[in-house]
Amino acid sequence: MKIYITTPIYYINAEPHIGHVYTTISADTLARFYRMSGYDVFFLTGTDEHGQKIYEAAKIQNITIKELVDRNSGIYKKLWDTLNISYTRFIRTTEPEHEETVKKVFTKLLEKGALYKGNYEGYYCIPCESYAIPEDENNPLCPDCKRPMSKISEPSYFFRMSKYAKQLERYIEENDFVKPDFRKNEVLNFIRDGLYDVSITRKNVEWGISSPTSENYTIYVWFDALINYLSGIGYLQNDNLFSKYWPPDVQFIGKDIIRFHHIIWPCLLLALDLPLPKVIFAHGWWTSGKDKISKSKGNIVSPQKIIEEYGLDPLRYFLLREVPFGLDGEYSEEGFKKRYNSDLVNDLGNLVNRTVNLVETKMAGIIGNEAPEITLANFAISVFEEYEKKMKAIAFSEALEEIWKFISFLNRFLDEKAPWREGCKNVAEILNSTIFGIRVATIMLTPFIPDASLRIWKMLGFDGDPGMEGFKLLNQKLPEGIKVNKREIIFPRKK
RNA sequence: GGCGGGGUAGCUCAGUGGCAGAGCAGCCGGCUCAUACCCGGUAUGCCGGGGGUUCAAGUCCCCCCCUCGCUACCA
Structure with missing residues (x-):
């Protein structure tokens, strides 16, 4: 294929x-x-x-x-x-x-x-170096730059x-x-x-x-x-x-x-x-303050600047998550920060961080490879099906929403099972399942945020690279005796 | 002018003729392993306006208002 x-x-x-x-x-x-x-x-x-x-x-x-x-x-x-x-x-x-x-x-x-040889007769904008049809023939102005156009006639090949x-x-x-x-x-x-x-x-x-x-x-x-x-x-x-x-x-x-x-x-x-x-x-276009972003309007959004401040993957994430693909989007620093802190820091980053922390403190950092809890495993399957559908339809924001449904599920799963509570019976099963879930989410996130996904992948202690191995990884059970690596903050909170 | 979208909560929007919704933001409380996540509670709407069909209308029909695209050589 x-x-x-x-x-x-x-x-x-x-x-x-x-x-x-x-x-x-x-x-x-x-x-x-x-x-x-x-x-x-x-x-x-x-x-x-x-x-x-x-x-x-x-x-x-x-x-x-x-x-x-x-x-x-x-x-x-x-x-x-x-x-x-x-x-x-x-x-x-x-x-x-x-x-x-x-x-x-x-x-x-x-x-x-x-093709045939003909003669082009029409208006020409000298500063723009372009042929164009003015709105008003009596006062021909360039539709692009609004400067006067001149009528010309020259031989040309036509399609x-x-x-x-x-x-x-x-x-x-x-x-x-x-x-x-x-x-x-x-x-x-x-x-x-x-x-x-x-x-x-x-x-x-x-x-x-x-x-x-x-x-x-x-x-x-x-x-x-x-x-x-x-x-x-x-x-x-x-x-x-x-x-x-x-x-x-x-x-x-x-x-x-x-x-x-x-x-x-x-x-x-x-x-x-x-x-x-x-x-x-x-x-669509990105706008800023309701105008199309352009040099002449002076509302330039510099990708380099965003990357310096937030990193590359947050930019990739924001652009594809904020707006349904096809429509125009409004860019603002506040909007960006909100998405960043809310989605990447609170939901995803915190999930990874709290889970790895629990694996460290409750299981000496070792992840087992028992089958994941059944509702979690089933949810993972249905989310991937939806995700795949959305991706094939080039509906990026919707695909990300599907992933986030799953991330929210995992946060809720942890809270409901509360493996930190004294006397919690099945800590290992809960945490193994959560790790399994994060692994699934990370795989699905890889096309969007390849670098951050790989860092999460490595932190969880997995070998290889989901970007290289692909979605067939979803069908595999966890490797045996994986040990998580040192916790690191993938998405630091901003301000 | 012609054609086509929109107008629903503070914001972005979903809504098949049958009790007006989600996410985010807000407020109150709980929980707390964690980069404060999750849970419970709570507020918010003349659903653009007017008329009609119907037992019942964001939803169907008609009229109007507002708004945004497209209406040829702008990579």
Whole structure:
């Protein structure tokens, strides 16, 4: 069983922010979940490095383009290392293999008659370097930057997208391709209003892949960028790899790039006679003080700062727990701290700490391997079933809620059994069962908070790594004669 | 303007025509192995407004108000 997961490739002209981090952590968590489920996972991410803005930026900074793209791409790559992102491949659009694939795709589409030469007439925003349709033709302003646009006319290759509208409409109607569900109608309406052909080359862009034609055109960046999902697994280059993983099972995107991914991208694949992705999931935005987080609004949320203060896993946890995946979320320091203290410190951290403490004081640190108490064991099974269902539906916050139901159960279990009480008969059974429960919770938490989970795992005295061994560990009884390690506070209380 | 969501407790939201709910926050008390977890008790609502159907309406129908998306080349 294979699964192919992608993130967008990130445009290196911008500094990575919480939105990039959110998409990538989401994809990573799903990738880890499927790996633990025994799937053969290919997880692709990378950077988008072409376009006029990159060219200008290098000029302004007085460095070569190569220096600029290497440096900025490196910033992303390094950040993903910091965030524990388990990508299979980090693709860069400036790699020769990618550039070659883009040209091959262009040629293939041309041969199939999916591209034709035409003339682009419309409005152009010089500062944005983009074609756009202004709201008011009498006073054409850029929909993006609100500055005046000029009317231009230039030859261009067009992609015959209109031809695939009906086919795409049917695919969307009949499949769970557009996620979340409430986006489905938006996309269908858009298609039903009629699709235009889209221009895919530019005349005046100096930094990009040149078209494999006699004229000197540059392939427009979005076209170049979308092809990464193909070139990343060897399309037209490595047939074994490609046929093994194609089509994508889950593609993560932000809601701002739905158009490209739910319309243009599948049309492109239809033109190439390739099977369409199973799911493209558009997540929401993080806001702060009700505004979209952006540099210009000055309400930047720095992932690095959060990590310095709380650690990586609390950030991963917060992003996926706080908001139902797909909706917008409000970020605030107070909200973060509340989640942290309430869920990670009070519920999970305290459970682990009190249990290990009891094992130390009541059982000299040794855990037995008798079968766990029956209601606990049954609850563990039903929680995992729900968890698995939620994860497969990419409902991260709900999956975490399931885990927390179980963590609450374990805290209650301890309280009701009260193994610290004088004359408590079955201390060993109670504590072994609780440890068994924490072990189950830790395994389920691993895709979300791999580092903290492993630390808990080690503290309980278990060998190996649940991230490597996967969910099959759930069916095993506890190893014999395990001794817990020294107690450590995994999530220190804040303020 | 067109299409589609929402409007229910302080906050986030669940709610199949049949006694208005959960989580978090609050208050009172208990328990206490622990990074104060758990238990018991308690408060809080014109369920956006108006009309209708019904023995019975957050729930179904009609009208209105407010709000948020989408309405093509922003990676």
